[in-house]
Amino acid sequence: MTAQTFQAQTVQSLQNVQYITARSLVDVIDNFDGDRAMFGYMVYQSNARILKKDRNTREKSPVEAAFWESEILINMNVNYEKSVNRQLQKEGKEQLEFHKKERPWGQQVNDTENGSLIDHNGIFYLQAIPLRYKRTKLIDENGNEIDWLRDWDVFPKKSKPKNQGTDKPVEIRAYRFDRIKNLRIRGMNYKILTL
Numbered sequence: 001m002t003a004q005t006f007q008a009q010t011v012q013s014l015q016n017v018q019y020i021t022a023r024s025l026v027d028v029i030d031n032f033d034g035d036r037a038m039f040g041y042m043v044y045q046s047n048a049r050i051l052k053k054d055r056n057t058r059e060k061s062p063v064e065a066a067f068w069e070s071e072i073l074i075n076m077n078v079n080y081e082k083s084v085n086r087q088l089q090k091e092g093k094e095q096l097e098f099h100k101k102e103r104p105w106g107q108q109v110n111d112t113e114n115g116s117l118i119d120h121n122g123i124f125y126l127q128a129i130p131l132r133y134k135r136t137k138l139i140d141e142n143g144n145e146i147d148w149l150r151d152w153d154v155f156p157k158k159s160k161p162k163n164q165g166t167d168k169p170v171e172i173r174a175y176r177f178d179r180i181k182n183l184r185i186r187g188m189n190y191k192i193l194t195l
Helices: 003-015 022-032 080-090 147-151
Strands: 017-020 038-048 066-076 117-120 123-139 173-176 180-185 188-192
Touching: 017 022, 022 117, 022 180, 022 188, 038 123, 038 173, 123 147
Parallel strands: 017 188
Antiparallel strands: 038 066, 038 180, 066 123, 117 123, 123 173, 180 188
């Protein structure tokens, strides 16, 4: 790669960055909602639930509040039911057929089959299938890495999807828009402003 090619790619990637609010990102997703499936890349920050004491040593947790910051490759506008049935077919379990349950909270805004936009009492969520977690780090409220906390047994046990019948479960998640830090879709890089 020549220096000119690298410089041209850098300028192109800078031109495709847009700084927007989380509410404006909801409007962007609303334009794509229910459209064909698409891949995206997201940086997402969520609260890390921390137990008061270590399960093994019973020592008090050294940290009261922390956050997970994850870089995630996602698939949006997908039909969850069809995805699970495709996975069953891949695993040679065609005799089983998965039917998703009604959503216990929130409503899909546009397309109820493939939609990615969920409204729950005025708070919007991006529904997507996480394909791969590239990097997950643990940070404190100031953004400092505290990965040493992983050595403590202070995190709740994770549950797996139930009743799919698959060997490899298909996960679907709802990500709050106000916790998305960066979202790349369809050639645009949306960096979220915090106000």
